């Protein structure tokens with residue numbers, strides 16, 4: 001359905017030259033499709049090559065971002081981008097898992113799949129944030145941690161575990177934003193946060209639908225079916241209290257049309273941060289840890 | 300090394316100890332036959348000789364899969380179970396989970412894939428936890444995550460050391476995001492336990508993968524493994540598909556991990572009790588016996 005919607009919008013853009021009418025007709029088409037979206041469509045939107053990537057989110061929300069490199073141990077993982085900048089007038093540390101739009105870019109960014117050096121780079125930047133009392137904002141769009149020989153050799157499991165533990169005890173506010181895909185421990189390792197915000201058309205799951213179908217039914221081609229039962233959409237996760245906030249989205253297939261979405265997200269981050277910055281470091285850690293301690297504990 | 304394991308001093312104490320314990324249960328490990336084919340070397344080995352060596356092969360030292368209960372029986376002087384009884388929950392209303400859950404209970408004879416106890420090693424009081432991969436492959440769902448967290452809290456409150464044996468196929472897929480969140484819950488429990496300055500010994504056994512590797516199992520003050528245990532985050536098949544090539548020899552085995560800096564030591568099952576006893580003593584824990 002997403003391809004169909006995209007086609008129709010493209011067709012309209014070719015035909016309708018009156019800008020005002022174009023906007024109205026666009027909205028009409030999008031709302032017609034938007035109300036019928038099934039989880040699989042959301043997955044497609046979350047992964048869409050034209051959807052803004054973490055770098056776009058950062059550049060549209062953080063003022064004057066400075067990007068830093070390296071984990072000080074082994075390498076600079078290009079799938080993790082991070083640094084410092086302003087959120088309005090507040091200095092913050094930002095971290096993102098980056099994907100590319102083209103194959104070439106995707107190879108460079110390893111399709112948004114970090115290796116241990118990526119998680120350790122993120123942790124280094126987060127520790128730095130704590131030292132200088134800067135809030136942390138993470139932007140997540142990753143299929144998961146990279147399943148490769150080198151990643152295992154350098155301790156993928158240890159790197160993820162360490163990030164989860166260390167993030168849980170950082171004495172500064174942490175807000176995590178799911179911008180596209182959020183898969184497995186690889187996403188969790190960057191999202192142990194005080195507040196989790198999901199873009200309406202982002203997903204967050206234990207594993208990719210393909211991987212899920214392979215493990216559960218030994219048939220990766222049943223991924224569509226998997227999306228129906230995995231409960232991976234923003235609304236479902238909101239209802240489970242896993243996610244604190246969902247940012248309504250205008251469906252769009254270009255950076256320009258995404259502007260309002262960025263604006264809404266930015267407003268939400270600022271609002272959440274205002275609240276969090278009034279808390280003591282002790283409260284921040286306690287509340288964050290307690291939140292995760294309670295999930296699935298009503299047994 | 301292996302020769303020493305057979306003839307060393309510790310084996311005598313282990314056999315002596317064995318007599319004192321209840322006999323380890325041999326459920327699903329060595330069937331009711333006199334001989335058993337070893338998965339490690341393919342040799343036919345006598346059941347009694349395997350049992351005497353705490354379910355390791357007399358020919359090749361292969362470590363047979365054992366239940367959580369057998370693990371406690373061979374390790375502890377005596378113990379009491381501290382787990383709560385599991386109640387089935389289906390957090391994301393996953394179709395068919397209940398049926399699958401019942402099947403696993405029937406097949407394994409277990410209520411869930413974890414056993415948590417309070418017990419003694421040479422009179423030293425401790426908390427011990429073991430996953431059991433005969434139930435749902437030891438996959439971590441909400442119950443296991445909760446029980447792991449509670450065991451750490453139980454130990455922390457009483458100033459006791461904790462010993463955790465992992466074996467897990469990873470996440471309990473049927474519990475979706477709730478399964479994933481157990482990684483955070485258990486890691487946070489480790490962190491809070493750490494504040495009490497007590498000792499957490501993690502021992503990874505065959506196989507330990509996925510979310511368990513990427514949470515509490517990798518966060519021990521001392522991290523051990525049994526020889527030959529498969530330990531990793533991503534599954535070997537997925538990695539093979541991703542890299543479109545062969546995996547190096549010994550990939551994701553305990554020895555491979557030790558050589559790359561992720562394990563403190565590899566400990567033969569026959570030495571485990573002794574090893575842990577020494578660790579406990581070195582950390583100032585004393586026997587309660589007079």
Ligand SMILES: [Zn+2]
Nearest residue numbers: 337340356359
């Ligand atoms: Zn053998």
